[in-house]
Amino acid sequence: MSDVKEIAEIPSFTVKLSIRRFDPEKSEEASWQEYEVEMHATDRVLDALHKIKWEQDGSLTFRRSCAHGVCGSDAVRINGRNRLACKTLIKDLDINSTITVEPIKGLPVEKDLIVDMNPFYQAYKDINPFLVANDKPEKERLQSPEDRARYDDTTKCILCAACTTSCPVFWTDGQYFGPAAIVNAHRFIFDSRDEEADVRLDILNDKEGVWRCRTTFNCTEACPRGIEVTKAIAEVKQAILRGRP
Amino acid sequence: MTKVHHHEFDVVIVGAGGAGMRAAIEAGPHARTAVITKLFPTRSHTGAAQGGMAAALANVEEDSWEWHTFDTVKGGDYLVDQDAAEILAKESVQAVIDLENMGLPFNRTPDGKIDQRRFGGHTRDHGKAPVRRSCYAADRTGHMILQTLYQTCVKLGIEFFNEFYVLDMIMTEVDGQEVPAAVVAYDLATGEIHIVRGKSIVYATGGFGKIFKTTSNAHTLTGDGIGIIWRKGLPLEDMEFYQFHPTGLAGLGILLSEAARGEGGILRNASGERFMERYAPTIKDLAPRDMVARAMANEVREGRGAGPNKDYVLLDLTHLEPAVIDAKLPDITEFARTYLGVEPYTEPVPVFPTAHYAMGGIPTNIKAEVLRDNDTVVPGLYAAGECACVSVHGANRLGTNSLLDINVFGKRAGMYAVEYAKTAKLPPLPDNAEAGVIALLDKVRNSKGDEKVAVLRKELQDTMDANAQVYRTEESLNEALNKISELRARYEKISIQDHGQRFNTDLLEAVELGFLLDLAEVLAYASRERRESRGGHFREDYLERNDDKFMVHSMLYREGEPTGEIGAGIRVDWKPVVITNYQPMERKY
Ligand SMILES: Cc1cc2nc3c(=O)[nH]c(=O)nc-3n(C[C@H](O)[C@H](O)[C@H](O)COP(=O)(O)OP(=O)(O)OC[C@H]3O[C@@H](n4cnc5c(N)ncnc54)[C@H](O)[C@@H]3O)c2cc1C
Numbered sequence: 018m019s020d021v022k023e024i025a026e027i028p029s030f031t032v033k034l035s036i037r038r039f040d041p042e043k044s045e046e047a048s049w050q051e052y053e054v055e056m057h058a059t060d061r062v063l064d065a066l067h068k069i070k071w072e073q074d075g076s077l078t079f080r081r082s083c084a085h086g087v088c089g090s091d092a093v094r095i096n097g098r099n100r101l102a103c104k105t106l107i108k109d110l111d112i113n114s115t116i117t118v119e120p121i122k123g124l125p126v127e128k129d130l131i132v133d134m135n136p137f138y139q140a141y142k143d144i145n146p147f148l149v150a151n152d153k154p155e156k157e158r159l160q161s162p163e164d165r166a167r168y169d170d171t172t173k174c175i176l177c178a179a180c181t182t183s184c185p186v187f188w189t190d191g192q193y194f195g196p197a198a199i200v201n202a203h204r205f206i207f208d209s210r211d212e213e214a215d216v217r218l219d220i221l222n223d224k225e226g227v228w229r230c231r232t233t234f235n236c237t238e239a240c241p242r243g244i245e246v247t248k249a250i251a252e253v254k255q256a257i258l259r260g261r262p
Numbered sequence: 263m264t265k266v267h268h269h270e271f272d273v274v275i276v277g278a279g280g281a282g283m284r285a286a287i288e289a290g291p292h293a294r295t296a297v298i299t300k301l302f303p304t305r306s307h308t309g310a311a312q313g314g315m316a317a318a319l320a321n322v323e324e325d326s327w328e329w330h331t332f333d334t335v336k337g338g339d340y341l342v343d344q345d346a347a348e349i350l351a352k353e354s355v356q357a358v359i360d361l362e363n364m365g366l367p368f369n370r371t372p373d374g375k376i377d378q379r380r381f382g383g384h385t386r387d388h389g390k391a392p393v394r395r396s397c398y399a400a401d402r403t404g405h406m407i408l409q410t411l412y413q414t415c416v417k418l419g420i421e422f423f424n425e426f427y428v429l430d431m432i433m434t435e436v437d438g439q440e441v442p443a444a445v446v447a448y449d450l451a452t453g454e455i456h457i458v459r460g461k462s463i464v465y466a467t468g469g470f471g472k473i474f475k476t477t478s479n480a481h482t483l484t485g486d487g488i489g490i491i492w493r494k495g496l497p498l499e500d501m502e503f504y505q506f507h508p509t510g511l512a513g514l515g516i517l518l519s520e521a522a523r524g525e526g527g528i529l530r531n532a533s534g535e536r537f538m539e540r541y542a543p544t545i546k547d548l549a550p551r552d553m554v555a556r557a558m559a560n561e562v563r564e565g566r567g568a569g570p571n572k573d574y575v576l577l578d579l580t581h582l583e584p585a586v587i588d589a590k591l592p593d594i595t596e597f598a599r600t601y602l603g604v605e606p607y608t609e610p611v612p613v614f615p616t617a618h619y620a621m622g623g624i625p626t627n628i629k630a631e632v633l634r635d636n637d638t639v640v641p642g643l644y645a646a647g648e649c650a651c652v653s654v655h656g657a658n659r660l661g662t663n664s665l666l667d668i669n670v671f672g673k674r675a676g677m678y679a680v681e682y683a684k685t686a687k688l689p690p691l692p693d694n695a696e697a698g699v700i701a702l703l704d705k706v707r708n709s710k711g712d713e714k715v716a717v718l719r720k721e722l723q724d725t726m727d728a729n730a731q732v733y734r735t736e737e738s739l740n741e742a743l744n745k746i747s748e749l750r751a752r753y754e755k756i757s758i759q760d761h762g763q764r765f766n767t768d769l770l771e772a773v774e775l776g777f778l779l780d781l782a783e784v785l786a787y788a789s790r791e792r793r794e795s796r797g798g799h800f801r802e803d804y805l806e807r808n809d810d811k812f813m814v815h816s817m818l819y820r821e822g823e824p825t826g827e828i829g830a831g832i833r834v835d836w837k838p839v840v841i842t843n844y845q846p847m848e849r850k851y
């Protein structure tokens with residue numbers, strides 16, 4: 018066994034956050050509000066949000082559940098970049114300047130950091146996100162490890178919307194399917210068990226489909242699951258040109 | 263005036279985790295079905311499950327459902343209802359096939375079948391050696407189950423009420439019997455009330471790990487569903503049995519799946535000793551969770567813990583090939599990197615037990631029907647998944663048996679709920695069905711004291727970690743009960759800051775704390791009354807299992823409003839364990 022790395026006393030310090038607040042019951046306008054909280058380096062931005070909500074301002078509103086990056090509830094814009102609040106450690110940000118937190122862009126803001134996710138879910142549903150296979154096997158369908166590997170990356174998606182709401186094309190055109198829907202289409206298009214790749218390819222060949230992608234790579238950078246989103250989109254584009262997966 | 267909406271369905275399912283959606287898939291095509299869920303379905307905590315789902319497919323080595331049944335019974339320290347365990351094991355194969363057929367991307371063997379791996383407590387031929395029984399998709403099996411079930415629900419056009427918090431259930435009398443008539447839900451987006459009537463109602467609301475401080479559970483796992491059942495005067499079963507998973511990230515509680523040990527990971531103390539060799543000589547690090555968690559806590563208590571405060575042990579993966587780690591344990595090793603800054607390829611990971619899973623819950627029979635006493639069914643009421651107690655997990659759940667449970671009994675709940683709804687009439691709705699929820703919310707909204715929800719919740723979690731965790735005594739449990747009484751009194755004096763209608767999570771956190779207090783009290787009370795050690799329940803003042811007195815399930819009843827006196831308002835009764843094939847033996851590994 019290699020040396021045991023001791024976790025030393027974790028330093029704590031005061032962090033400044035500026036959070037974009039919006040409550041239509043109070044005002045039509047959104048505004049920035051500043052907070053100061055005492056945090057440890059290993060704390061996450063979600064811990065800071067909780068600290069504010071629990072100790073200073075109960076009205077601060079955001080979604081969260083799992084707190085370790087697997088449920089997709091808390092995608093927000095931190096210092097101008099889309100991230101999960103629960104996966105962003107304070108120490109990885111510049112703590113000498115104010116940390117800004119605002120809702121992800123391109124979806125209607127409901128209250129503070131909460132956005133209306135329905136347009137995002139609709140795009141997901143529009144690509145038929147389910148296996149279509151008409152055979153009736155008695156046991157499991159067989160799939161080789163190689164075939165299984167072809168779509169592994171895109172099975173990791175947690176529908177957090179970080180990718181879609183970092184996409185400049187989506188910001189200007191809310192009709193665009195967006196990277197997340199394409200990622201989920203990819204997951205089925207390249208699954209050897211699925212029989213409806215052609216339908217999905219057809220859907221994504223639409224004018225609001227894959228061809229709107231400008232390959233800016235924002236989505237890949239934003240994805241908290243490390244999915245190679247741009248690559249997945251490129252593979253779908255090639256499949257459309259080939260006429261098959 | 264709060265706006266009240268009315269809906270009518272045949273089958274109403276509360277909760278959209280694995281159990282709720284599996285039920286919906288069964289019910290949806292045959293009956294008008296609604297799923298009400300406080301989280302968007304794919305955010306349910308089933309998605310956090312990592313290691314796998316048990317089924318004796320025998321794809322990689324010889325296995326049988328009978329061995330699986332035995333392991334489940336033995337793992338549960340013989341408190342398992344054996345008829346239910348047989349169903350769990352027998353129906354496991356079909357449950358996995360169902361998921362594969364729906365599209366679940368399991369890892370595959372070279373010949374294309376579903377691959378299987380080892381997991382704690384699962385053995386060949388009644389304990390002879392570990393067996394490869396866990397079907398898995400990397401270390402994100404729960405994520406894949408949740409996604410696949412949701413995808414199937416989308417395919418079937420299941421109707422969801424997302425971000426609706428069910429806070430009450432309306433019971434009514436039909437033919438001299440009390441039956442559920444509706445659930446009352448609060449719509450997070452608008453603050454409006456929805457009364458959803460159904461012929462059958464299925465609870466699938468998951469666990470309540472948030473009564474503890476160190477837990478693998480999500481912030482939202484506050485046991486609301488179980489709490490509602492409790493407040494309706496229906497009993498809860500085996501609440502003293504709560505599982506502490508050995509390998510939570512030290513200080514954080516985030517889970518590192520047992521798969522890490524299934525793939526060869528080894529637990530070591532500060533001096534590098536593989537200490538499980540002393541506690542379970544045969545299966546060592548793959549002993550059942552209760553044993554491993556206690557062994558770890560014991561190493562720390564006896565001064566052999568690692569770290570500056572000697573308060574954790576180490577999970578060593580450094581001897582595994584990085585390629586194996588990447589292929590089979592990618593997510594959990596990333597947790598170690600992200601949250602502790604530890605590189606599992608080269609450094610051992612600091613771990614300590616974390617509150618993980620409720621073995622107890624709403625008593626049901628093998629048709630997922632809810633019981634109002636030891637054997638009387640509440641017609642039309644069902645429960646499945648972690649909120650239910652069938653009981654297939656007894657005193658200690660085996661890893662990979664919960665993802666199985668939610669699929670097998672979720673499916674059964676859906677099936678029997680439909681069967682019942684086919685002949686039942688919609689129960690009449692009493693007047694003012696919304697009154698209870700409106701009163702509950704108004705009380706919190708109008709309360710003007712100076713107590714804070716977050717402070718009370720933290721004190722509750724601290725006392726539960728200190729007094730009702732891996733080691734328990736009469737004294738520590740009384741201390742917890744005392745503290746809970748104090749917190750209840752202070753809960754009457756809370757105030758919240760958000761008085762808006764829309765997305766008022768401040769209000770809901772206060773309501774959730776009410777459920778946490780209820781469940782923590784029942785857990786501590788039941789733990790005090792079980793004066794023996796069995797499975798996950800370990801009493802330092804009663805070290806031995808006592809089959810003469812306690813080879814029975816506890817059944818907890820609420821006898822009126824809590825008075826502030828310790829345990830007043832709770833009564834414990836006992837229920838026989840169903841034994842078919844396996845007589846209780848000493849549990850050795
Ligand atoms: C980190 C982790 C890893 C695990 N790994 C494994 C594993 O490898 N193998 C295994 O077998 N088991 C594992 N388990 C256990 C298993 O995952 C859970 O027990 C199981 O997924 C619970 O499923 P469920 O459907 O009962 O509840 P959940 O998935 O928790 O779903 C609960 C649902 O109820 C809803 N709900 C709750 N309250 C309300 C309310 N008031 N109103 C409306 N809706 C409500 C929620 O929105 C949610 O949809 C793991 C658990 C954890 C925490």
Ligand code: SF4
Pocket residue numbers: 173174175176177178179180181196197200239240241242243244246
């Ligand atoms: S692809 Fe990544 S960023 Fe996009 S929704 Fe899925 S998990 Fe989130």
Ligand code: FES
Pocket residue numbers: 080081082083084085086087088089090091092101102103104
């Ligand atoms: S809270 Fe679940 S992903 Fe952040």
